[in-house]
Amino acid sequence: MMYLMAFLVGGLICGIGQLILDYTRLTPGHMLVGFTVAGALLGGLGVYERFLKVAGAGALVPVSGFGASLVRGVLVESGRLGWIGLFTGVFEFTGLGLAAAVFFGFLIALIFNPRS
Amino acid sequence: MANKLDEEQRKKDAYQRLVARKKPKPRGFRNFVVAFIVGGLICVVGQVVLSIFIARGMSQDQAAAPTLAVMIFIGALATGLGIYDYLGEFAGAGAAVPITGFSNTIVAAAMDFKREGYVLGMGAKMFLIAGPVLVFGIITAIFVGAIHLLTS
Amino acid sequence: MAAKRVGKRTIRLQNPPFIIATGTIVGPQEGKGPLADDFDVVSPNYTLGQKTPEQAEMRFLEEAAKIALEKAGLQPHQVDYMLAGDLLNQIISSSFAARQLGIPYLGLYGACSTFAEGVGLGSMIIDGGFADRVLVAVSSHYQTAERQYRYPIELNIQRKLTASYTVTGSGVAVLSNQGQGTRVTLVTVGVVLDLGIKDPNDMGSAMAPAAADTLFWHFSDTGTRPEDYDMILTGDLGRVGRVMLLEVLKDKGIILEDNYNDCGLMIYSDKQKVGAGGSGCACSAVVTLGHILRRMQNGELSKVLVASTGALLSPLSYQQGESVPGIAHAIVLER
Structure with a gap:
C-alpha cells in the first residue's frame, strides 16, 4: 500500500513539474526552486508532515521534501534553542544529504568524465 | 517618430503572434505520463530504501535523512555512468524533481567544470544549479521558523 | 555608387x-x-x-x-x-x-x-x-x-x-582568384533584425525574420526569383524557423518551393533525436562545402543560394531578459 501511495504521490508531483516545464516559461532551475520553497511553506503549515505520513518516500524524495526537511529542522531547533535554532536547524535533517551530495559528487567527478 | 515606433511594435507583436500560433506544441500528455511514471518509480525505489531503514528499527522521521543520502548516492552514480542525462531527456521533470535529480545537478556540474581546475572549476561551480535551491530553501525555512517563533 | x-x-x-x-x-x-x-x-x-x-x-x-x-x-x-x-x-x-x-x-x-x-x-x-x-x-x-x-x-x-x-x-x-569549378558570384550582407523573440530554446524563430529580410533584398537587388536557383538553402533555421521563414516571405510576396531547404534539416535524419534540427557555425559550412559542392561538381546543381543564419545572443544577454537578435548573410555559388 505504501509503495502504491509513494508511486502515485511522487509521480503526481513530478507530473506537475512537467506541466510547469511544458506550459510556462520557467526553466528547470526555477521549477526546482519553486518546489523547494513550496515544500518549505507547506512544511511550515504542518501540511507536509501529514503528506509524509500518507505517501512516505513519495513525499520525501521529490525536492519539495527537501524543502520540508529544511523547515522541520528549523522548527525543531528553534523550539529547543529559540532564535539561534532558526540558523542551526537548517541543516539538522538535510546536513547528511548535503554532505553526501558534496562528497559523492566530488568522488564521482574525480572518476568519471562527461560522455555525450 | 512616435508613429514609426508604433509600427515597429506592431510588427513585433504580429510576428510574436505568428510564432506562438505556428510553433510546435509540447507533447504535454506524453510528457506528463512519462514524468509521472518515471518520477513515481524513483519514489518507489526511495520507499524501498526507507522501508529497509524502518525495518532496522528507525522511526520514519529518523529514516528520512539516511534515505535521502542513499538516493543522492544513487543519483550521483547514475550521473557518473552517463545514464542520468538520458533519463532526463526521456522523462523531463520525472528525472529532475526527485532528489536524485538534485544530486545529478551537482555531479554533472562537478564533472563538467573539473576541466577548469579543481578549485575554480569544480569547487566553484558544483552548485551552479543546486545553489539556488539551497539559497531559497534556506531563506524560506528561516522565515517560516521566525514566524512560528513570533506567533507562538 | x-x-x-x-x-x-x-x-x-x-x-x-x-x-x-x-x-x-x-x-x-x-x-x-x-x-x-x-x-x-x-x-x-x-x-x-x-x-x-x-x-x-x-x-x-x-x-x-x-x-x-x-x-x-x-x-x-x-x-x-x-x-x-x-x-x-x-x-x-x-x-x-x-x-x-x-x-x-x-x-x-x-x-x-x-x-x-x-x-x-x-x-x-x-x-x-x-x-x-x-x-x-x-x-x-x-x-x-x-x-x-x-x-x-x-x-x-x-x-x-x-x-x-x-x-x-x-x-x-x-x-x-585562379582555378576552376565553383565560384562565389554574389554576396548579400544582412542587417541585424530583432522581432522580440526571447526564448533561447527557439533560435529558429528568432533568426527567421533576418533570413527572410536578406533573401528578400537579395532577390530584389539582383532581380532574380526563387525559381532562378537550383537550390536555396538557409543555415540553421530548423523545423520551426523554416515554417516562420516561409510565412514571413509569403507576406512579402515570395513563395519558396521545393528547391528550398535548410542545412539544419539536411544534416540529420528524422530518427535522430536532435530537437528542431542542426545548428552552429559548422552546420551550413559542412553541408555546403561537403554535400552541395559535391553535387555542383557532379553537375547536378549549377546555381545555389546559401543564406547562413545567426542568433547574436550571449548567455548574459538572455539572462538579463534581452530578446534574441538574428542575422543572415547570403552567398551565391555558381559553376
Whole structure:
C-alpha cells in the first residue's frame, strides 16, 4: 500500500513539474526552486508532515521534501534553542544529504568524465 | 517618430503572434505520463530504501535523512555512468524533481567544470544549479521558523 | 555608387573567386546522418584525443584546414589570409587553430552566420585585389556550445521541441582568384533584425525574420526569383524557423518551393533525436562545402543560394531578459 501511495504521490508531483516545464516559461532551475520553497511553506503549515505520513518516500524524495526537511529542522531547533535554532536547524535533517551530495559528487567527478 | 515606433511594435507583436500560433506544441500528455511514471518509480525505489531503514528499527522521521543520502548516492552514480542525462531527456521533470535529480545537478556540474581546475572549476561551480535551491530553501525555512517563533 | 554594388545590399563580384578546395570534418552524431559520406572525415568521438571539448573543437578546425590545404596542394604560407570564426567566447577555436597555422588571421564573429560572412568577405578581399588565396574556416562543437549556452553535459534537461542541436565539426574553404569549378558570384550582407523573440530554446524563430529580410533584398537587388536557383538553402533555421521563414516571405510576396531547404534539416535524419534540427557555425559550412559542392561538381546543381543564419545572443544577454537578435548573410555559388 505504501509503495502504491509513494508511486502515485511522487509521480503526481513530478507530473506537475512537467506541466510547469511544458506550459510556462520557467526553466528547470526555477521549477526546482519553486518546489523547494513550496515544500518549505507547506512544511511550515504542518501540511507536509501529514503528506509524509500518507505517501512516505513519495513525499520525501521529490525536492519539495527537501524543502520540508529544511523547515522541520528549523522548527525543531528553534523550539529547543529559540532564535539561534532558526540558523542551526537548517541543516539538522538535510546536513547528511548535503554532505553526501558534496562528497559523492566530488568522488564521482574525480572518476568519471562527461560522455555525450 | 512616435508613429514609426508604433509600427515597429506592431510588427513585433504580429510576428510574436505568428510564432506562438505556428510553433510546435509540447507533447504535454506524453510528457506528463512519462514524468509521472518515471518520477513515481524513483519514489518507489526511495520507499524501498526507507522501508529497509524502518525495518532496522528507525522511526520514519529518523529514516528520512539516511534515505535521502542513499538516493543522492544513487543519483550521483547514475550521473557518473552517463545514464542520468538520458533519463532526463526521456522523462523531463520525472528525472529532475526527485532528489536524485538534485544530486545529478551537482555531479554533472562537478564533472563538467573539473576541466577548469579543481578549485575554480569544480569547487566553484558544483552548485551552479543546486545553489539556488539551497539559497531559497534556506531563506524560506528561516522565515517560516521566525514566524512560528513570533506567533507562538 | 560603387561599381560592384547592385541594389541595396548586394555585391556582384567582378572576378568571382573559385572555391579550389574544401575540408570538412564532423562528429559522431553527424556521422549517423544522411550526408555522412559527403564529409572528408567523420570522427567517431567528440574529443579527437583532446582533454577538453574546447581543445577538441580547435582540433576539428585545424584538421579541416589541413585537409583543405592538402587538397589544394598549398602550404600555409602560400595563403594570404585566414578568415575564421566560431561560437565560443573570444572565438578561441579559430584563434588557437590560427596560432598553429601561422596564416595572417582575421577573426570573425557572426554566430552561425559566420560561414557566409567569411566566404563573402574572403571573396571581396580576392576580388578587390588584396589577396590571391584566402582560407575561410568555421567550427562548432555540441559539447562546447552546450557548456556555454545551456547546461553541463550530463545534466537531466529535456530538449524542447523548438531547440536545435549544435553540429560538431568544421568546414574550411580555400578561395582563389585562379582555378576552376565553383565560384562565389554574389554576396548579400544582412542587417541585424530583432522581432522580440526571447526564448533561447527557439533560435529558429528568432533568426527567421533576418533570413527572410536578406533573401528578400537579395532577390530584389539582383532581380532574380526563387525559381532562378537550383537550390536555396538557409543555415540553421530548423523545423520551426523554416515554417516562420516561409510565412514571413509569403507576406512579402515570395513563395519558396521545393528547391528550398535548410542545412539544419539536411544534416540529420528524422530518427535522430536532435530537437528542431542542426545548428552552429559548422552546420551550413559542412553541408555546403561537403554535400552541395559535391553535387555542383557532379553537375547536378549549377546555381545555389546559401543564406547562413545567426542568433547574436550571449548567455548574459538572455539572462538579463534581452530578446534574441538574428542575422543572415547570403552567398551565391555558381559553376
